Amino acid sequence: EAQVTQNPRYLITVTGKKLTVTCSQNMNHEYMSWYRQDPGLGLRQIYYSMNVEVTDKGDVPEGYKVSRKEKRNFPLILESPSPNQTSLYFCASSLYASGVYNEQFFGPGTRLTVL
Amino acid sequence: QQQVKQSPQSLIVQKGGISIINCAYENTAFDYFPWYQQFPGKGPALLIAIRPDVSEKKEGRFTISFNKSAKQFSLHIMDSQPGDSATYFCAARRGASGGSYIPTFGRGTSLIVHP
Numbered sequence: 001e002a003q004v005t006q007n008p009r010y011l012i013t014v015t016g017k018k019l020t021v022t023c024s025q026n027m028n029h030e031y032m033s034w035y036r037q038d039p040g041l042g043l044r045q046i047y048y049s050m051n052v053e054v055t056d057k058g059d060v061p062e063g064y065k066v067s068r069k070e071k072r073n074f075p076l077i078l079e080s081p082s083p084n085q086t087s088l089y090f091c092a093s094s095l096y097a098s099g100v101y102n103e104q105f106f107g108p109g110t111r112l113t114v115l
Numbered sequence: 116q117q118q119v120k121q122s123p124q125s126l127i128v129q130k131g132g133i134s135i136i137n138c139a140y141e142n143t144a145f146d147y148f149p150w151y152q153q154f155p156g157k158g159p160a161l162l163i164a165i166r167p168d169v170s171e172k173k174e175g176r177f178t179i180s181f182n183k184s185a186k187q188f189s190l191h192i193m194d195s196q197p198g199d200s201a202t203y204f205c206a207a208r209r210g211a212s213g214g215s216y217i218p219t220f221g222r223g224t225s226l227i228v229h230p
Contacts, residue, residue, distance in 0.1 A: 004158075042121075042204060042222040043159070090158050104149075104218075106158030 004107035023091030121221025134192035138205035145207035
């Protein structure tokens with residue numbers, strides 16, 4: 001089954017404790033991205049990756065890191081989480097960055113709470 | 116700066132009625148306008164999308180109307196059903212003409228369809 005998976009689905013942590021949220025896709029997609037979803041703010045892109053070893057900042061990159069060492073994986077790293085990073089996070093992938101029929105597939109989401 | 120403005124924030128419709136969600140954008144470089152549907156506990160999923168070279172696109176009960184001169188587009192859900200109850204996001208993105216591939220999302224509309 002073609003899908004984007006994220007782990008963990010739920011995470012409660014404390015301020016300053018480094019964490020990683022994993023994302024993996026099995027569709028051989030080149031483009032992957034991370035979003036955060038906050039009430040009343042919609043979806044905002046954190047980072048994106050056009051291909052292996054190619055990453056760039058989205059709209060809200062502060063406090064986050066990413067890496068793309070393999071095509072299928074795109075982990076999101078919070079080196080020193082803070083309470084304002086409490087949010088619902090989505091990983092997404094698409095075959096390419098653009099194109100009319102270039103559907104973006106979203107993972108199931110990771111709900112992160114930073115105390 | 117909110118590049119895609121979505122309204123209303125919430126919408127309640129009776130079964131069989133028409134649901135209308137509106138979006139307005141500012142950046143004339145946007146050339147791809149998808150709508151996403153998100154059910155509770157799930158990631159957004161592409162519902163329907165349109166390019167600015169057409170004024171309307173219909174897929175089943177879902178129709179996008181696009182007004183390029185007004186920089187507005189809207190989603191119409193005909194014969195709304197309780198199963199359509201979800202959050203809907205409009206989005207806009209620049210294509211392969213260059214520049215950022217970061218999609219911009221509206222803030223979402225929570226639709227409730229009463230039986």
